[in-house]
Amino acid sequence: xxxxxxxxxxxxxxxxxxxxxxxxxxxxxxxxxxxxxxxxxxxxxxxxxxxxxxxxxxxxxxxxxxxxxxxxxxxxxxxxxxxxxxxxxxxxxxxxxxxxxxxxxxxxxxxxxxxxxxxxxxxxxxxxxxxxxxxxxxxxxxxxxxxxxxxxxxxxxxxxxxxxxxxxxxxxxxxxxxxxxxxxx
Amino acid sequence: xxxxxxxxxxxxxxxxxxxxxxxxxxxxxxxxxxxxxxxxxxxxxxxxxxxxxxxxxxxxxxxxxxxxxxxxxxxxxxxxxxxxxxxxxxxxxxxxxxxxxxxxxxxxxxxxxxxxxxxxxxxxxxxxxxxxxxxxxxxxxxxxxxxxxxxxxxxxxxxxxxxxxxxxxxxxxxxxxxxxxxxxx
DNA sequence: AAATTCGTTAAGAAAAAAATTAACAAACTT
DNA sequence: AAGTTTGTTAATTTTTTTCTTAACGAATTT
Numbered sequence: 001x002x003x004x005x006x007x008x009x010x011x012x013x014x015x016x017x018x019x020x021x022x023x024x025x026x027x028x029x030x031x032x033x034x035x036x037x038x039x040x041x042x043x044x045x046x047x048x049x050x051x052x053x054x055x056x057x058x059x060x061x062x063x064x065x066x067x068x069x070x071x072x073x074x075x076x077x078x079x080x081x082x083x084x085x086x087x088x089x090x091x092x093x094x095x096x097x098x099x100x101x102x103x104x105x106x107x108x109x110x111x112x113x114x115x116x117x118x119x120x121x122x123x124x125x126x127x128x129x130x131x132x133x134x135x136x137x138x139x140x141x142x143x144x145x146x147x148x149x150x151x152x153x154x155x156x157x158x159x160x161x162x163x164x165x166x167x168x169x170x171x172x173x174x175x176x177x178x179x180x181x182x183x184x185x
Numbered sequence: 186x187x188x189x190x191x192x193x194x195x196x197x198x199x200x201x202x203x204x205x206x207x208x209x210x211x212x213x214x215x216x217x218x219x220x221x222x223x224x225x226x227x228x229x230x231x232x233x234x235x236x237x238x239x240x241x242x243x244x245x246x247x248x249x250x251x252x253x254x255x256x257x258x259x260x261x262x263x264x265x266x267x268x269x270x271x272x273x274x275x276x277x278x279x280x281x282x283x284x285x286x287x288x289x290x291x292x293x294x295x296x297x298x299x300x301x302x303x304x305x306x307x308x309x310x311x312x313x314x315x316x317x318x319x320x321x322x323x324x325x326x327x328x329x330x331x332x333x334x335x336x337x338x339x340x341x342x343x344x345x346x347x348x349x350x351x352x353x354x355x356x357x358x359x360x361x362x363x364x365x366x367x368x369x370x
Numbered sequence: 371a372a373a374t375t376c377g378t379t380a381a382g383a384a385a386a387a388a389a390t391t392a393a394c395a396a397a398c399t400t
Numbered sequence: 401a402a403g404t405t406t407g408t409t410a411a412t413t414t415t416t417t418t419c420t421t422a423a424c425g426a427a428t429t430t
Binding site: 004005008009011012014015016018019021022023025026028029030031032045095097098101108111112115116118119120122123124126127129130133135136137140141143144147150151154156157158159160161163164167172173175176177179180181 | 189190193194196197199200201203204206207208210211213214215216217230280282283286293296297300301303304305307308309311312314315318320321322325326328329332335336339341342343344345346348349352357358360361362364365366
Binding site: 235236247251 | 406408409
């Protein structure tokens, strides 16, 4: 290897680190720990990695890598790739950011929808009981009614969000917002 | 006030708390602290609130409310409402979840776009220098080239995300995904 | 079967985040 | 002007989270 190759390698690492760091900061924006974000960023530049390779690259303990990978698997942005020959497990990161967006946000949004619709479904009967009671003053009834209507109205948003999730999953969103291959600033 | 009114009030609070809690958990999903999420949920059911009213409701200190409100203001989902007569500041939460979605996510996504495009813009010249150098082995050059192409390709995603942000801001997204007023399960 | 490798769980330590009390500064009241 | 009220900042404490070391169990190799 040429003597300048070492320098070039360092430059490459430097370039990678810039991107890894911004990916880490991005994931931080969405509530993912910085070190888990950095792990994703690192994997973004590797075909596949074992836990030991991650530990090596990130200078962290193996259990940290194990839990970090697990988190990323929960988001569906890292998969275990079955590789024959070695006993070690290897993991592959989702490298297509459109897929990343799809998996990450639809999962969260779907959780939001069920979570809140369930809460509404539980809260409304309680309010109905107040509204329909004969022993409650009109003022209190009105208050209950007002809250009932407010949360009933909010359901439209959750249904919309569910539609959006489906539109992202199906690819319908790319009809409205096409991906431009050659973008000019 | 009727004797049963007290009971009714408790029921109303119970119903509210169910929704507040799910809103808090939702925001937790997106990296917002639980107590800040609960603050938003609480404000969601109030026309406007002063810091002291928040403190009262959430049984927390005033500085906590102050910083919590500040966080929510950063997300643009709480505004200070100028109310004459009182010296106290009053704050109003965004109650339309479509607006909430708009403000919360477009802000984050826009940050993601600039953050990563900036990193790419900084990383690519470093890689170019390696690629164009005469003193670097072909193998290393190829590696640099491969990374260059990978991050160049990823730009399409960020441009798309920017388009999505604009589509949400302009309301174009509601053409592709209309809001259904009367939704039937 | 004994020994090694690998991943995970458990327990403890370290670090980070969040909340509280105390102190302060600005604006207003008396 | 002296004294309140209000919101924020600073300092400290508390709590939570994250990371590491140690221990374990399963699978594999020798």
